Amino acid sequence: MKKQTWLVLLGTLLVPAIACASTNFDLQKIGDGVYAVIVKPGNIVGSNGAVIINKDDVLIIDTHYRPSMAAELMAEVKKLTPKPIRYVVNTHWHNDHTQGNEAYVNAFPNVEYLSHVNTRRDIIAKAIPSIKDSLATLPADIQRREQAAAALTDAAAKTRAMAEIADRKLYLSELQKMQITLPTLTFDHSMILHRGDREIQLLYFGRGHTAGDVVTYLPKEKILIAGDLITNGIPNYRDSFPAEWTATLKGVSHLDFETLVSGHGPVQTGKSQMLRLITFMDDMVGQVRKMANEGKSFDEVKASLDLSKHKDGLAGFQPPLGNEVAVKRTYDEAKGLIP
Ligand SMILES: [Zn+2]
Known part of the structure; x- marks a missing residue:
């Protein structure tokens, strides 16, 4: 080695x-x-x-x-x-x-x-309205889980399921009065x-995981707290701007840091995970945009895209696409469907 x-x-x-x-x-x-x-x-x-x-x-x-x-x-x-x-x-x-x-x-x-x-x-336009959606769907979700838990015979699985149900019930009670x-x-x-x-820098490098991702950088301590711009595996692309995200992460990667706290997953040391993610993003965005510009449909893109070589080190990677939501969002962005 x-x-x-x-x-x-x-x-x-x-x-x-x-x-x-x-x-x-x-x-x-x-x-x-x-x-x-x-x-x-x-x-x-x-x-x-x-x-x-x-x-x-x-x-x-x-x-x-x-x-x-x-x-x-x-x-x-x-x-x-x-x-x-x-x-x-x-x-x-x-x-x-x-x-x-x-x-x-x-x-x-x-x-x-x-x-x-x-x-x-976006908290006003998206986060606050989505509380109503959660309030509408959570009771049925809890009921479904209770029925499923009642049918479980394995004691450990039942305990786990009941703990998850209790967590959701607590969540529901807090959602009902949340501001x-x-x-x-x-x-x-x-x-x-x-x-x-202490100097605390709050920095914006452009759109990525959302339209307003801010990283917190402590230059003396060489610490970066990056929110969901980077996670342990493939991050959540649901509200993302994939092509800009790659450029944003490249900007962040130039900061001089040794310790990285991401929005999900364990503390990271060094830049290896960030660089691995950038390589994957570059490849995915490049290939999807090229095919979209050639006039291929999303199904055609899906059928010919294989990103499996990026599988190692990206938790949750599902071959061959890695993550279908990521590919779809990248395709929609290339087609100008994301404002
Ligand atoms: Zn997020």
Whole structure:
């Protein structure tokens, strides 16, 4: 094995020590006063975040999908520091990153919510309306799961199913009174916070996973908190802008960082995962756009596209396309169907 390969493997396997663990999160110390909030598997939609403890205050990145999870994180932060939470960053509008917002202003009335201007717009236009959709579909989903759980004979499977049902019931009760607090400070390119001797850069490199993905970069600590612009495997393309996403990620990859916290999955060390993802995206976008421009239908594209060579290291990759939603979104974008 080449030395370089060992280094990549070593980088991928280095796991920071767990500072504390609650029901839904592990807090991993990744720098002086900087913690990755890594959600444990088993939630309906678990998303990661981060805690940055500054000289006089605390900044939180992303608020998970229900206020009780934000409150749970607040309780963990309280064990680490008596300093007040002053800032909450929303990396993008998706409900699993914003629905806990209200918990912070309830506990800290002076808290400011920071996001890209497009994220504030999309919380209003998309995240808040989608709560109604969830309220309409969740009761039937719970009922279906209860019927399925009743028929289970394996004790362990039944316990797991009942825990998932309890989680959904809790989610439903919180959704019924949920008000997503909107960002109070927005920007269109960058915002830099100087807190004591810590510099926190909030940077926008363009559209990608959504129209308003912001990364948080700590230059001195060489830490990047990237939201869902990058995940452990193939990210969610549902609301994405695939061609721009590749360019956006290339911009992010030029930052000088050693530790990366992504919106889903474990803490990463180094850039290997990001570069692997860029290579996949470049190939997918290039091939799909070429075929779309030649006039091929989506079914024809699907039939002739094979991205299987990118399978290794991208969790959830389903050969031959990797992810059909990603390919469809890329095709629609090439055809000018995405505004
Ligand atoms: Zn997302």
